Amino acid sequence: MLLLSGLVFSVTVFAETPPVPAEASAAAPATGQASEYTEKGADTCIKCHDEDSEFPVFSIFKTKHAQPADKRTPFAGLQCEACHGPGANHAKTAQPGQKQAPIIAFGPHSKLTADKRNPVPPEEQNRICLGCHRGDARIGWNASAHESGNLACVSCHKIHAEHDPVLATSSQPEVCYQCHQKQRADFNKPSVHPVRFGLIACSECHRPHGSNTSALLAKPTLNQTCYTCHAEKRGPFLWEHAPVAEDCTLCHTPHGSVYPALLKKNPPLLCQQCHSPAGHPSIARTADGLPGGTSAPSGFLLAGSCTNCHSQVHGSNHPSGVKLMR
Ligand code: HEC
Ligand code: HEC
Ligand code: HEC
Ligand code: HEC
Ligand code: HEC
Ligand code: HEC
Ligand code: HEC
Numbered sequence: 001m002l003l004l005s006g007l008v009f010s011v012t013v014f015a016e017t018p019p020v021p022a023e024a025s026a027a028a029p030a031t032g033q034a035s036e037y038t039e040k041g042a043d044t045c046i047k048c049h050d051e052d053s054e055f056p057v058f059s060i061f062k063t064k065h066a067q068p069a070d071k072r073t074p075f076a077g078l079q080c081e082a083c084h085g086p087g088a089n090h091a092k093t094a095q096p097g098q099k100q101a102p103i104i105a106f107g108p109h110s111k112l113t114a115d116k117r118n119p120v121p122p123e124e125q126n127r128i129c130l131g132c133h134r135g136d137a138r139i140g141w142n143a144s145a146h147e148s149g150n151l152a153c154v155s156c157h158k159i160h161a162e163h164d165p166v167l168a169t170s171s172q173p174e175v176c177y178q179c180h181q182k183q184r185a186d187f188n189k190p191s192v193h194p195v196r197f198g199l200i201a202c203s204e205c206h207r208p209h210g211s212n213t214s215a216l217l218a219k220p221t222l223n224q225t226c227y228t229c230h231a232e233k234r235g236p237f238l239w240e241h242a243p244v245a246e247d248c249t250l251c252h253t254p255h256g257s258v259y260p261a262l263l264k265k266n267p268p269l270l271c272q273q274c275h276s277p278a279g280h281p282s283i284a285r286t287a288d289g290l291p292g293g294t295s296a297p298s299g300f301l302l303a304g305s306c307t308n309c310h311s312q313v314h315g316s317n318h319p320s321g322v323k324l325m326r
């Protein structure tokens, strides 16, 4: 009877999002639980899971998931069990000395299995979330680096938190740094995109849920990603500097650098990677190759070096800017 009412209930409530109950019960066998929902939903759960329990759950009532007026949310339907799956068996009082019957848990660990490993693999956990969140932003999830890296949605998201840290610019980097240690080091270098000051989020340049580019970039190409904030570098220029239009990272690192302006190297070495070391631009910091030179180091190559004269290194719109000097 319980089973029947559970099914009828779920079909009517989820008429608009049919995948959910199907996904939830499909994941159920992994934990060995029966596919029965409780009759009273959250009211049953919070008899045991209250604010005094080891993992306080009430904070979820302050989130977008707990908006009963919004028909799409869990709390307009199966409530806790929309995510955790059918919980009637689990909600029964356990015999003394016995553990609670299992229920779907998220993340790598489960309290109710002997070896503490979660028997619900990330893919099945994610299917529950994707049942409601398959829309636009997650279209690229399958086949993304994070999906093939076997991440769960909850590797980044906190559901039982009033404010999910990964959604806020200031707290997001810490979530990413758990796994991306090298980027933490990069963003602590002297010249950086101001991520550590809470002014830019990783997700302004990256699509954590997947994109068509190799590094999960927010736009179809690297340069387009940069132009979203540095539009003045897009041109069109009368006198283009070829590498700029091709790829900003020929000269810049995106995260952080020990050189000023996020450069990979300082001029003249930066420029001499491509420009012949013979002739005028040749010998770094000596005047020999320059007009009017002596053998003493040239003042022109100090400080800004090549950019003392070629200041329009990103391109020039001046009629006589062909040598990128104005
Ligand atoms: C009779 C008390 C009781 C009821 C009712 C109850 N639980 Fe539990 N639940 C427990 C206990 C005990 C644990 C063991 C872990 C712990 O100490 O927190 C647990 C653990 C869990 C876990 C973690 C499972 C794991 O493998 O780590 C989840 C998730 C959970 N409950 C959700 C629910 C939901 C959803 C409901 C309502 C459908 C519910 N519980 C109803 C007592 C209860
Ligand atoms: C939108 C999906 C969703 C809903 C709805 C939901 N939970 Fe959870 N629950 C999760 C996720 C994901 C986690 C893992 C921790 C986190 O993300 O905060 C979790 C963790 C838990 C845990 C801790 C398990 C552990 O490892 O100790 C308990 C207990 C729990 N939930 C009970 C409940 C109860 C009770 C309700 C209803 C009041 C509920 N959940 C509603 C997704 C949900
Ligand atoms: C029953 C459907 C349903 C399920 C299952 C579900 N969600 Fe949601 N979720 C929603 C709805 C509806 C919203 C509110 C969307 C809005 O306001 O535009 C939402 C909002 C969110 C948000 C944005 C919160 C915010 O403050 O902006 C995140 C992140 C999220 N869900 C992640 C998850 C994850 C991770 C899971 C799986 C553990 C999950 N959801 C399971 C329906 C669901
Ligand atoms: C690598 C970390 C990461 C993983 C894994 C991840 N997310 Fe997100 N998610 C984010 C970040 C960062 C944001 C905020 C910026 C944005 O919208 O891209 C976000 C935003 C969201 C939002 C709210 C905004 C929106 O796009 O509607 C939802 C819903 C959401 N994620 C669901 C999911 C689901 C479902 C999964 C699992 C399939 C998942 N996320 C996996 C990092 C992650
Ligand atoms: C739980 C660990 C984990 C978390 C948290 C995480 N990532 Fe990842 N990330 C991975 C794995 C695993 C890969 C795929 C393997 C690889 O290329 O390193 C990956 C790949 C990436 C890539 C693509 C790398 C490439 O070379 O194509 C980017 C970009 C990225 N993550 C950004 C983020 C951002 C931004 C966040 C925070 C919103 C984040 N990650 C959070 C584990 C994580
Ligand atoms: C200003 C834009 C921008 C911001 C902000 C940004 N990234 Fe990136 N990131 C890039 C670009 C562009 C690449 C690709 C570099 C390449 O292909 O040479 C990249 C590459 C990566 C990679 C792949 C490995 C690598 O280093 O090349 C990871 C992982 C990554 N970013 C993580 C992060 C994390 C984590 C954050 C936030 C703490 C972050 N990124 C913030 C632009 C950005
Ligand atoms: C989300 C907006 C945003 C995106 C996207 C972005 N930047 Fe930036 N960029 C900034 C901000 C903000 C600063 C800091 C400006 C300041 O400090 O005055 C900055 C500064 C810089 C600087 C100068 C750093 C210094 O120390 O003077 C360079 C170079 C740069 N960005 C290159 C890039 C490149 C290359 C890309 C593409 C991979 C890119 N930016 C994408 C916002 C962005």
Ligand code: HEC
Pocket: 223, 226, 227, 230, 233, 234, 241, 243, 244, 245, 247, 248, 249, 250, 251, 252, 261, 263, 267, 304, 307, 311, 313, 314
């Ligand atoms: C040929 C090498 C090179 C390429 C390619 C390049 N830059 Fe630069 N960029 C520089 C140099 C050198 C500086 C330092 C300027 C100075 O010293 O006056 C700089 C400075 C900057 C600055 C900070 C000062 C300013 O002019 O606003 C930003 C922002 C910037 N670059 C963005 C970009 C973007 C976006 C791209 C790709 C569209 C790009 N750069 C491609 C060499 C390059």
Ligand code: HEC
Pocket: 241, 242, 243, 250, 251, 267, 270, 271, 272, 273, 274, 275, 306, 307, 310, 313, 322, 323, 324
């Ligand atoms: C990644 C390779 C690369 C780097 C690095 C590079 N350039 Fe260039 N540069 C080019 C190419 C390619 C052209 C176009 C040459 C042509 O059209 O014959 C060019 C053209 C120029 C021109 C115009 C030459 C002409 O004959 O019109 C100047 C001036 C110049 N670069 C200066 C610099 C300076 C200064 C730097 C360092 C800040 C620099 N370049 C770094 C590749 C590079």
Ligand code: HEC
Pocket: 267, 268, 271, 272, 275, 280, 281, 282, 284, 290, 300, 301, 305, 306, 307, 308, 309, 310, 323
């Ligand atoms: C004192 C000013 C000055 C400095 C410093 C300088 N240049 Fe030039 N550069 C010029 C002038 C003037 C021309 C135009 C010469 C001509 O038209 O014959 C030129 C032309 C060029 C050209 C075009 C090649 C050609 O033969 O027309 C390149 C490439 C170039 N410079 C690169 C560099 C690089 C790389 C550096 C740094 C190592 C550098 N310049 C430093 C003034 C300077």
